[in-house]
Amino acid sequence: MKVVLQRVSRATVRVGGKTVGAVQRGLLALVGIEKADTERDADYLADKTADLRVFPDETGRMNRSVLEVGGGVLVVSQFTLASSTRRGRRPSFDSAALPERAEPLCRRFEERLASRGVRVASGVFRASMEVELVNDGPVTLLLDPPPPRPTR
Numbered sequence: 001m002k003v004v005l006q007r008v009s010r011a012t013v014r015v016g017g018k019t020v021g022a023v024q025r026g027l028l029a030l031v032g033i034e035k036a037d038t039e040r041d042a043d044y045l046a047d048k049t050a051d052l053r054v055f056p057d058e059t060g061r062m063n064r065s066v067l068e069v070g071g072g073v074l075v076v077s078q079f080t081l082a083s084s085t086r087r088g089r090r091p092s093f094d095s096a097a098l099p100e101r102a103e104p105l106c107r108r109f110e111e112r113l114a115s116r117g118v119r120v121a122s123g124v125f126r127a128s129m130e131v132e133l134v135n136d137g138p139v140t141l142l143l144d145p146p147p148p149r150p151t152r
Contacts, residue, residue, distance in 0.1 A: 001041040001105070002032040002081040007054050007139035011074045013123040014130040021121035026071030027054075028133050031109055032081025033102035034095045042105045044146035046112035049073060054139055062139075072119035076131055077106045099126055 005027050012022040029049055055064040055071070066073060082096035097105070103125045114120045123129045 001034060001037040001045055001109075001145065003045050003049065003109075003143040004030040004078075004081065005049060005052070005054070005139075005141045005143060006030075006133060007136045008074075009134040009136045011131065011133035013074060013076055013121075014132075015124045015127045020124055020129075021074055021076075023072035023074045023119070023121050025069065025136075026119075027066050027073045028131070029073050029075045029109075030078040030081060031075060031106055032078050033097040033105050034082045035097050035101070036095075037097060037105055039105065039108055041146055042108040043112050045143055046109045047116065048143055050113055050116040050118050052141070052143075054141065067117060072121060073113055074121045074123075075106070075110050075113070076123040076129065077102065077125050 008026060008028050010024050011028040012019055014020065027049065050067055051065050053063050053065050055062065055066065055069045057063040079093065079096045079102065083091035083093050084095065085091050106125060110120050110122055
């Protein structure tokens, strides 16, 4: 599972010219689901999104989370994050999860954020979307995957 976070002053997603999700101050989370991803991955990355200290405190230091600043998260599923560009000139999407598997994991990510008290808005899964944002900072981060489970 790959998540790209952008700290935003505002972000909007439209489908067919109609706004389907928007946040003011907060984060835009672009979420790519891969074949091997699990509910554990979705929970871990949602918790990381909620708790990551990327907003400035009173001294200007990045020391506040989206929860602490009362911000929202706009979640946009983006299967292209699961691409490989190692070979040739056309991206390969072989590692991307099929939509039937990816959509529930994306929903799990959103639900976990909401259960933590984060206001969540989202795009439309499998739709052609227009995403508009004002990147604040700019701050853009690629979240690290969860640590591997210990083997016995």
